[in-house]
Amino acid sequence: MGQAQEIALADLRAQIARLEGRPHGSAQALPFAVSAVDRRLPHGGLALGGLHEVAGGSLGAVHGAAAALFTAGILARLQGPVLWCVRARDLFEPGLAAVGLHPDRVIYVEAGNDKNILLCLEESLRHGGLAGVVGEVSLLTMTASRRLQLAAEASGVTGFVIRRWRNPAAAADFGQPTAATTRWRVTALPSTPLPVAGVGRPRWFVELIRSRAGECADWELEACDAQGFVALPADLADGSLAPAAGRGRAVA
Amino acid sequence: MLAALDGARRLVTAADHAAQTLGLAPGLPLAQAQARVPDLHIEAADPVADLAALERLGLWAVRRYCPLVAVDPPDGLLLDIAGAAHLMGSEQVLAEDLVQRSRASGLSARVAIADTIGAAHGLARFMGWPVTIVPPGGTRAAVAPLPIAALRLDAALVDRLRRLGFDTIAELEATPRAPLALRFGALVGRRLDQAHGRLAEPFEPLTDPILIDARRAFAEPIAAAETITRYIGKLVTALVERLEAAGLGARRLDLVIHRVDGGLQAIRVGTAAPARDVRRLTRLLVDKIETIDPGFGIELMSLTASLTEPLGAQQVGTLGEPPVTDIAGLVDALGNRFGPDKLYRAVAVQSDLPERAVRHVSALAPPSGETWPQRWPRPSRLFAKPEPVETLALLPDQPPVQFTWRGVRRRVKRADGPERVFGEWWRRDAERAAVRDYFMVEDEAGERFWLFRSGDGEDPATGDLTWYLHGIFG
Numbered sequence: 001m002g003q004a005q006e007i008a009l010a011d012l013r014a015q016i017a018r019l020e021g022r023p024h025g026s027a028q029a030l031p032f033a034v035s036a037v038d039r040r041l042p043h044g045g046l047a048l049g050g051l052h053e054v055a056g057g058s059l060g061a062v063h064g065a066a067a068a069l070f071t072a073g074i075l076a077r078l079q080g081p082v083l084w085c086v087r088a089r090d091l092f093e094p095g096l097a098a099v100g101l102h103p104d105r106v107i108y109v110e111a112g113n114d115k116n117i118l119l120c121l122e123e124s125l126r127h128g129g130l131a132g133v134v135g136e137v138s139l140l141t142m143t144a145s146r147r148l149q150l151a152a153e154a155s156g157v158t159g160f161v162i163r164r165w166r167n168p169a170a171a172a173d174f175g176q177p178t179a180a181t182t183r184w185r186v187t188a189l190p191s192t193p194l195p196v197a198g199v200g201r202p203r204w205f206v207e208l209i210r211s212r213a214g215e216c217a218d219w220e221l222e223a224c225d226a227q228g229f230v231a232l233p234a235d236l237a238d239g240s241l242a243p244a245a246g247r248g249r250a251v252a
Numbered sequence: 253m254l255a256a257l258d259g260a261r262r263l264v265t266a267a268d269h270a271a272q273t274l275g276l277a278p279g280l281p282l283a284q285a286q287a288r289v290p291d292l293h294i295e296a297a298d299p300v301a302d303l304a305a306l307e308r309l310g311l312w313a314v315r316r317y318c319p320l321v322a323v324d325p326p327d328g329l330l331l332d333i334a335g336a337a338h339l340m341g342s343e344q345v346l347a348e349d350l351v352q353r354s355r356a357s358g359l360s361a362r363v364a365i366a367d368t369i370g371a372a373h374g375l376a377r378f379m380g381w382p383v384t385i386v387p388p389g390g391t392r393a394a395v396a397p398l399p400i401a402a403l404r405l406d407a408a409l410v411d412r413l414r415r416l417g418f419d420t421i422a423e424l425e426a427t428p429r430a431p432l433a434l435r436f437g438a439l440v441g442r443r444l445d446q447a448h449g450r451l452a453e454p455f456e457p458l459t460d461p462i463l464i465d466a467r468r469a470f471a472e473p474i475a476a477a478e479t480i481t482r483y484i485g486k487l488v489t490a491l492v493e494r495l496e497a498a499g500l501g502a503r504r505l506d507l508v509i510h511r512v513d514g515g516l517q518a519i520r521v522g523t524a525a526p527a528r529d530v531r532r533l534t535r536l537l538v539d540k541i542e543t544i545d546p547g548f549g550i551e552l553m554s555l556t557a558s559l560t561e562p563l564g565a566q567q568v569g570t571l572g573e574p575p576v577t578d579i580a581g582l583v584d585a586l587g588n589r590f591g592p593d594k595l596y597r598a599v600a601v602q603s604d605l606p607e608r609a610v611r612h613v614s615a616l617a618p619p620s621g622e623t624w625p626q627r628w629p630r631p632s633r634l635f636a637k638p639e640p641v642e643t644l645a646l647l648p649d650q651p652p653v654q655f656t657w658r659g660v661r662r663r664v665k666r667a668d669g670p671e672r673v674f675g676e677w678w679r680r681d682a683e684r685a686a687v688r689d690y691f692m693v694e695d696e697a698g699e700r701f702w703l704f705r706s707g708d709g710e711d712p713a714t715g716d717l718t719w720y721l722h723g724i725f726g
Contacts, residue, residue, distance in 0.1 A: 059699055065633045069726030072632070081579055092634035092723055093598035093610050094624040103598045104619035107579075108612075109586055110594040120586060127582040188726065190665065190698040199629075199668045199694050202725065223726060226626060
């Protein structure tokens with residue numbers, strides 16, 4: 001890309017940002033510290049002050065275990081308190097602490113149903129003062145997501161919606177458009193092979209299904225470590241193995 | 253035993269449990285009682301002091317349970333718990349807490365919760381057990397079998413009615429009203445109507461002179477939500493000024509609304525930490541505004557800080573430092589909406605049993621700084637109740653080769669374990685020998701599960717070798 005083109009692009013981006021009503025250059029992003037991932041994201045990381053949707057693939061659409069860990073890993077790398085709204089109690093806090101999300105930072109709210117969770121999410125996003133807000137819902141309409149996205153933009157708090165459905169078939173709902181900045185799907189993959197019997201570091205198939213002002217992408221990654229960082233598997237990092245090609249992309 | 257003068261006679265007015273087992277009951281002439289039991293311990297009754305003690309108890313109930321409490325002499329308290337029970341959890345919890353705490357301070361209490369004052373009064377005194385809760389709308393059925401003495405009529409009147417064959421409220425209710433009123437006066441009919449909720453009853457709530465409050469009377473009754481909001485703001489401002497002067501912060505606010513028709517309504521909101529911020533306290537109250545029914549208009553509103561804690565002056569901010577948004581306001585707003593026990597933080601507990609490794613504390617509790625040991629893998633989702641699975645596994649310490657969970661059979665590709673967890677024998681006898689062996693297993697698709705086998709695989713006393721699925725890893 002030539003110098004002139006880059007200047008023209010930056011100018012256009014500034015114009016769009018002005019139209020959207022936010023000051024240019026305010027968009028902050030949290031890098032994943034994996035260049036293969038950050039390269040594909042606008043601003044080189046996960047946009048802060050926006051709404052992000054995370055869902056699990058296959059059985060994960062129901063229990064959302066990997067989606068919760070993926071979200072917790074991102075939150076672990078932010079500073080400040082976190083509010084986590086759940087329908088009922090099934091999160092296991094020691095599991096979240098294992099990816100670096102310290103229990104002292106998280107306030108859990110049992111809101112009972114989707115409507116209350118969305119209410120709770122919007123209120124906490126508007127309030128500010130939090131590093132992130134997480135809600136676990138099954139249905140997210142365009143209107144609801146738009147409200148959350150605007151609230152997140154206004155306060156700069158990052159919002160996460162973990163989508164969980166009652167059965168894997170209902171996850172087709174994930175194809176419906178929402179106003180979220182990004183949309184992710186995290187599916188558990190067989191763990192890193194070990195030379196001895198046992199389970200190695202878990203791996204995920206991470207799909208970026210939608211990204212505002214960006215492109216879709218997918219990666220095979222090693223799950224979050226104790227500091228919340230994902231990693232590129234060693235056997236793929238040097239390109240010796242072809243990455244799994246576009247699996248399950250058709251849903252988007 | 254207590255005795256008092258009634259006209260020219262001295263009567264027994266109260267007898268303790270020991271005296272009652274000897275057959276001495278209130279209403280008996282004292283001379284007769286002394287003839288039956290010669291060495292009685294008799295104290296002079298002091299109704300004035302009794303009433304004062306009852307009022308003190310009432311004010312305690314104001315602080316602990318609900319803003320509207322009235323005394324029901326000689327021996328009752330009336331609590332208007334509408335809109336306040338949720339702060340304790342539920343009506344049942346509130347009633348049981350009341351009975352327990354009274355018992356701890358040497359009083360035997362009986363509690364009834366019903367739609368009307370009359371019904372609650374009768375049920376508390378004539379049901380044989382400590383807690384009676386009548387569901388909304390169930391008043392009629394609940395009071396029907398009660399004796400007519402439950403209607404708050406004086407003893408002579410009850411006696412006359414009994415002589416005519418009226419025993420229960422149901423019988424009285426089924427009788428034509430006109431002859432009854434002609435013969436016994438209007439009181440019988442009025443009490444019946446009050447018990448069934450057909451007639452309103454005056455309610456004179458106690459006020460504590462020590463508590464800080466602000467009140468406002470309106471020349472013209474107000475009813476619109478916007479007007480109420482505006483005046484709530486003014487009341488909060490006035491209250492906060494007084495709290496500031498006293499160096500206190502509010503932990504609980506009671507807004508009592510007096511309607512033109514004499515009805516009272518109360519809103520109670522709580523805060524997790526003492527607060528004196530006008531905007532925040534106003535918001536908590538305004539959030540509840542939809543529960544107010546202004547009827548024909550509101551003529552008086554009073555706001556009381558029924559629970560306060562010392563709160564010193566705070567520095568607002570220093571130069572050059574970005575202001576830190578306080579999340580206490582958010583926690584209060586959510587806590588008042590969903591109930592304070594639905595908002596919590598997790599704290600690590602030193603226990604190997606996963607169910608006991610987590611304790612929940614208040615959302616604004618000081619940080620513990622502790623976390624769980626990271627040596628062993630822990631799932632991100634844990635089932636409250638482990639789900640039994642069918643497995644194929646080798647004994648004594650091999651992971652399963654395959655298992656069936658929720659109707660789906662999964663072949664185990666890789667597994668880690670066992671992690672042996674022993675029962676906590678110091679808690680329960682049943683756990684003395686109990687053992688669980690936890691395995692992390694991965695199926696062919698890559699889903700990772702946390703399974704455990706109850707028992708060590710050798711000694712049947714440690715468990716029955718059933719397999720359970722307890723959690724799911726990410």
